[in-house]
Amino acid sequence: MDRLLLILATLAFVGGLVHAVISLRAGTWKENRWHWVPMAVGLVFQTAFLYLRGQQHGRCPLTNLFEVFIFIGWCIVLLYFLVGATYRLSLLGVFTAPMIALLQALALVSSLDKSVPPLRGPPNPWLEIHAAISLMAYAAFALACITGVMYLVQARLLKEHRIHSLFYQLPPIHELAKAIQRLAILGTLLLSAGLAASIPLHIPVSNPKLIFAWIVWGLYLAINVIMWARMLSARQTAWLAVVGFVVPLVSVWMVTKAS
Amino acid sequence: MSSSRSICLGINYRTTPVELRERLAFAAGKVPQALAEIRNLPGFEESVVISTCNRVELYASHAHGQHEVAHSALLNYLVTHFELTPDQAEALVCYRLAAVETARHLFRVVSGLDSMVLGETEIFGQVKAAYKTALDSGTTGRELNRLFQRAFNVGKMVREKTAIQRGSTSxxxxxxxxxxxxxxxxxxxxxxxxxxxxxxxxxxxxxxxxxxxxxxxxxxxxxxxxxxxxxxxxxxxxxxxxxxxxxxxxxxxxxxxxxxxxxxxxxxxxxxxxxxxxxxxxxxxxxxxxxxxxxxxxxxxxxxxxxxxxIAEDNRRGRLNELGVCERIIEEQLEKFGRSSALPHTGEAPSFSTP
CATH class of the missing domain: 3.40.50.720 (NAD(P)-binding Rossmann-like Domain)
Known part of the structure; x- marks a missing residue:
């Protein structure tokens, strides 16, 4: 049942993407509710999946890499609704949908969904908060990465004088640059909160999960400083947001594989 | 639709040079008076005047048996109102539209298809303002209210469903x-x-x-x-x-x-x-x-x-490519409008929203 919900969520994201791409190619893409409806439907199915898994485990459904991927996907869609509306980046959905669809499709076809033994005692709330907030931070970094891609596409179209349908639909580069910066700050703040929540857990400093989390935190702190001090060009900053996301992505993979 | 009593008499940038167009333009403050004068012409029931730099159009509904009679009355009104000389009156080339042609023309106008710059958006607001003036002056009734309300819906539909207004052309x-x-x-x-x-x-x-x-x-x-x-x-x-x-x-x-x-x-x-x-x-x-x-x-x-x-040329071409789709939407809507015009009148006052 839970996998069916996930398949339906993936189909919703793919459906939304296909519709958007067809509209963009036809030059008739317009900002309206029909573009976020598939995203909202996908979010509902994702939420239902996570709820069922949470009920099964009796804790936050982050017991294996499969669930971690789905949880990150859920956070990305959730943040998309907040960020997309705030910065009027409606086309963000078109760029977000393939990432989520791919993430979920890979999770579905892989053998990552391994069952774990049930907890003997009640779950530690600090651990739950630490994991959930940290993954939400990673979702913010993912959105910064997607926004960075949008910036790079728009800047390239402007540079090469390729003024066509996609150019008119993509937001202005100054708005994208602002959104990248704010998402990177949001992610860093969330990750700081996640790391703070790990303090009461008394995790040893040599714990690889914690080391990776601190590396990601340090990287994004550096990225934020570079952005704030405008040490790089706007295009290089966008590249930083895109390439920088590789580190949290790899760290999630390695940490969850190791555990 | 064939039983419609709505007509349109107009000049635009295609039919009339600017020297004569500016002579025939209604000053904004004088429009309510003109609306009342047209409505008070014998056999006339409703009136709307659209006067922009590119067009002057008089829309009216009438009880004359023949549209030609009503068109002649409107033309006489224009000539008298602007005190045109016989030579100017003779040189005046107007389009005279009736029933379905009036609706088709208005649908095209609000969609920007009849504009000098294809797909431009300003005309939508100008027509809305002209209709509001007529509505406030009490010179519209069942025929023109239905016609203009539908025209605004069609205009929005054309702009939403096509790329007729995408990109700039200058x-x-x-x-x-x-x-x-x-x-x-x-x-x-x-x-x-x-x-x-x-x-x-x-x-x-x-x-x-x-x-x-x-x-x-x-x-x-x-x-x-x-x-x-x-x-x-x-x-x-x-x-x-x-x-x-x-x-x-x-x-x-x-x-x-x-x-x-x-x-x-x-x-x-x-x-x-x-x-x-x-x-x-x-x-x-x-x-x-x-x-x-x-x-x-x-x-x-x-x-x-x-x-x-x-880029401007590409956009112009893009808009031209959309023309066929726009015309199809207008024809579909004209057919629906024709069907709905045959329905009994509900007697409801039209709603009007500013752009």
């Missing part, structure tokens, strides 16, 4: 579109190097969209002062502009110099101080003023006149 407007994708125009500062007419048009377009200030530099300082005062900007002598490059976001160059005036090394120096803020350079001059290598600099975007013209 060089000045294209420059503004591009600038809008780089900056918040309200914080933008513009520099004109050279004071050519096209540069003036571009600067005017940018200012009308909120650009903050303009600096004008020209070989003839008097011309720079003249243009700067037109924009409420600052004039500077031609040997000074290089020192002010760091103050602006958009540079429009239109000198008659036979060599490049703006060189990569100048812009590289400027970009160091801009800390990641883009710079937009528009080269209107022929031969070009801006070395194309400037476009290779990070966060710098250079467009010359050919590139801007090509």
């Amino acid at each position: 060089v000045g407007a294209v420059a503004v579109d591009l600038a809008g994708k780089m900056f918040d125009l309200k914080t933008c500062r513009v520099m004109l190097i050279g004071a050519g007419e096209m540069a003036r048009v571009c600067a005017q377009s940018l200012l009308s969209r909120g650009a903050q200030s303009v600096i004008v530099s020209n070989r003839s300082y008097e011309r720079a002062v003249e243009l700067a005062s037109e924009f409420n900007g600052t004039a500077m002598t031609f040997d000074q502009w290089e020192h002010s490059l760091h103050e602006v976001d958009i540079i429009i160059s239109s000198t008659s110099a036979p060599h490049f005036v703006v060189k990569p090394e100048m812009i590289e120096k400027v970009m160091k101080g801009r800390r990641g803020h883009p710079l937009f350079l528009i080269d209107i001059a022929v031969p070009r003023d801006i070395d194309p290598k400037v476009n290779d600099i990070e966060d710098v975007y250079v467009y010359d006149i050919d590139q801007l013209s090509a």
Whole structure:
């Protein structure tokens, strides 16, 4: 049942993407509710999946890499609704949908969904908060990465004088640059909160999960400083947001594989 | 639809030269009076007057047995109202539309298909304002209320379902579109190097969209002062502009110099101080003023006149390609309108919302 919900969520994201791409190619893409409806439907199915898994485990459904991927996907869609509306980046959905669809499709076809033994005692709330907030931070970094891609596409179209349908639909580069910066700050703040929540857990400093989390935190702190001090060009900053996301992505993979 | 009593008598930029069009334009303050006069003509029941720089159209519903009689009455009204000489009256070429042709024409007008610039959006607001004036003057009734309300729905539908209004079709407007994708125009500062007419048009377009200030530099300082005062900007002598490059976001160059005036090394120096803020350079001059290598600099975007013209032309072609789809939508809506016109009248007052 839970996998069916996930398949339906993936189909919703793919459906939304296909519709958007067809509209963009036809030059008739317009900002309206029909573009976020598939995203909202996908979010509902994702939420239902996570709820069922949470009920099964009796804790936050982050017991294996499969669930971690789905949880990150859920956070990305959730943040998309907040960020997309705030910065009027409606086309963000078109760029977000393939990432989520791919993430979920890979999770579905892989053998990552391994069952774990049930907890003997009640779950530690600090651990739950630490994991959930940290993954939400990673979702913010993912959105910064997607926004960075949008910036790079728009800047390239402007540079090469390729003024066509996609150019008119993509937001202005100054708005994208602002959104990248704010998402990177949001992610860093969330990750700081996640790391703070790990303090009461008394995790040893040599714990690889914690080391990776601190590396990601340090990287994004550096990225934020570079952005704030405008040490790089706007295009290089966008590249930083895109390439920088590789580190949290790899760290999630390695940490969850190791555990 | 065939039983409709709505008619339209009009002139536009295709039928009538501007000298006569301006003679026949209704001053905004005089429209309510004209509406009442038309409605009070024998056999007339309703009236709406659309008067813009490109068209004057009288819409009316009547109880005459034949549309021709009503058209003649409207034409006589125009001739009398504007006191046209017999020669002017003779030279007046009007289109006379009735029933389904009136609806088709109005649907096309509000959709921007009958405009000089295909797909332009201003006409929608102008027709809405004209209808509101008539509604407020109490000269509309069942026929014209239904016709105009449906026309506004069709206009919205055409613009939403097609790309008829996408992109700009003039060089000045294209420059503004591009600038809008780089900056918040309200914080933008513009520099004109050279004071050519096209540069003036571009600067005017940018200012009308909120650009903050303009600096004008020209070989003839008097011309720079003249243009700067037109924009409420600052004039500077031609040997000074290089020192002010760091103050602006958009540079429009239109000198008659036979060599490049703006060189990569100048812009590289400027970009160091801009800390990641883009710079937009528009080269209107022929031969070009801006070395194309400037476009290779990070966060710098250079467009010359050919590139801007090509974008405008592409947009014009794109709009023309959409024409067929727009016409299909209008025909579908005309058919539906014809069917709904045959339904009994509900007696409800129409709703009106401002654009």
